[in-house]
Amino acid sequence: xxxxxxxxxxxxxxxxxxxxxxxxxxxxxxxxxxxxxxxxxxxxxxxxxxxxxxxxxxxxxxxxxxxxxxxxxxxxxxxxxxxxxxxxxxxxxxxxxxxxxxxxxxxxxxxxxx
Amino acid sequence: xxxxxxxxxxxxxxxxxxxxxxxxxxxxxxxxxxxxxxxxxxxxxxxxxxxxxxxxxxxxxxxxxxxxxxxxxxxxxxxxxxxxxxxxxxxxxxxxxxxxxxxxxxxxxxx
Numbered sequence: 001x002x003x004x005x006x007x008x009x010x011x012x013x014x015x016x017x018x019x020x021x022x023x024x025x026x027x028x029x030x031x032x033x034x035x036x037x038x039x040x041x042x043x044x045x046x047x048x049x050x051x052x053x054x055x056x057x058x059x060x061x062x063x064x065x066x067x068x069x070x071x072x073x074x075x076x077x078x079x080x081x082x083x084x085x086x087x088x089x090x091x092x093x094x095x096x097x098x099x100x101x102x103x104x105x106x107x108x109x110x111x112x113x114x
Numbered sequence: 115x116x117x118x119x120x121x122x123x124x125x126x127x128x129x130x131x132x133x134x135x136x137x138x139x140x141x142x143x144x145x146x147x148x149x150x151x152x153x154x155x156x157x158x159x160x161x162x163x164x165x166x167x168x169x170x171x172x173x174x175x176x177x178x179x180x181x182x183x184x185x186x187x188x189x190x191x192x193x194x195x196x197x198x199x200x201x202x203x204x205x206x207x208x209x210x211x212x213x214x215x216x217x218x219x220x221x222x223x224x225x
Contacts, residue, residue: 003157033212040217041217042118042203042205042215042217043203043213043215045212045213056212093158104159105150105157105158105159107157
């Protein structure tokens, strides 16, 4: 079974440029998450989707970040414009159902803003 | 709110040494507790979990016991290997399917 797939793995951009990250969750997983992981820190939730509905986006900086999950499968996270402080790893995860289940993570997309 | 605190690393051990990584949490109610591991160049993966007080999670020789009285979930392994070198994250789930992570502890095992 394929795991969570993210792309690109690495992205280097200049500040004020836009960037987008893509995530394909495990087939059949209706819950999808985007986490932010700064260097040397634990992941922090940005947004959680149940199917195509964003059910928790309280930590998403909405002035520059946006996300979508069309048709309840793939998801895209966008930053426009990027700032130096956005340099981090953006993790996507998926899970099968609500409750204390296991989250499956992708390898992450490492963003460097110059 | 929910929070997880784990010991800062790096933790450096020799092969076959005993490992303890401390984890304590703050949460209302009865959260589920997890340890995730991140090997170099790979994504986070679940190592073990416990869903109620006094439960013991175990996997690959690692163990952790859910201690409600001390709000702790310390990770232990009796004899570490070089291949255990990774970053370990303690996490809790207290609302739906949302994980709150600790800051991570890097383990380095030397041959």
